[in-house]
Amino acid sequence: MYRIGELADLCEVKADTLRFYEKHGLLSPSSRTDSGYRVYTDADAARLRFILRAKAVGFTLSEISELLSIDLDKSNWACADVKGMVDLKLAQVQAKIAELLHFQTSLQSLSDACCGGPRSAEHCSILEALESSTERVRVEHDHGATDCTTTLDKSGN
Amino acid sequence: MYRIGELADLCEVKADTLRFYEKHGLLSPSSRTDSGYRVYTDADAARLRFILRAKAVGFTLSEISELLSIDLDKSNWACADVKGMVDLKLAQVQAKIAELLHFQTSLQSLSDACCGGPRSAEHCSILEALESSTERVRVEHDHGATDCTTTLDKSGN
DNA sequence: ATAAACCTTAGAGCCTACTCCAAGGTCAAG
């Protein structure tokens, strides 16, 4: 039996977070004291850990809600259903990774094209790349940068 | 000279988005018609393209605001300042990628551990992994899954 | 002249996951 602050400390979350989870139907304390304090059991703690593990692999709270309700009614669901959720999330994560890798590549080439020196940004190749209506930017400026050409890929949009 | 809808179509954004950018100080039309319609010039269009290119490499609107004000006052900024912003963003993007790769790995091992079959999820290894208080899950169940052991890494939190 | 397509504004709503606040009640120690 834990009070809200105890369970929060135990699982390294804030008490506010537990109230938030309760408000959103993810985790309710099994009972209350006479004075209204929340009382959590070990089963509640286990449920919280389920939530935190699901969060740690990237599920949103509403997806976790779904997973929890499946977990409580396993016999009416198939492995395929659960695996489907995991695979869908996997695909979403991979799509996001792809987008970020795109950002990374573009940022890296912007960074590489810039001398990074202490002098005026009047010919900064990063600003030029962002300004230019063509996607191709010549970088050949006056304070010590090496010559280079960088491409800002429009398809990353 | 463009009306809001024309510029929006030209740059494949919504008119609402342009009004939103205006409200947030990113892009204001150079003038208005007598009846109050927004009128955008080519320079405004160029500024919008700057914004969209910066978005395409991962900058937030408030960062883009900063980039725009640097761009308008280049001589008072150094390349180092601009490159610093790019490198900071790059680091943030890389951190996010690392987190998502973590998610990906965990999700992949959950997926691999699950038979994905049409039968009851009562022994579903994914649910077991999320339930289990240990981080290690034996997967050895009754409907056709191959034996395996999957690890749900707590450090990915 | 009128209908369609466009424009204006202020302001609300959405999504995610908290986080914080105020005003007050409860509990254990000294």
Add this chain to the structure above:
DNA sequence: CTTGACCTTGGAGTAGGCTCTAAGGTTTAT
């Protein structure tokens, strides 16, 4: 019996980027 740490509630605020609505004015084509 008071202090301090804990708990309660409802509600607002944050970030980020739109998106939509209502109620009305303007332009353009027929």
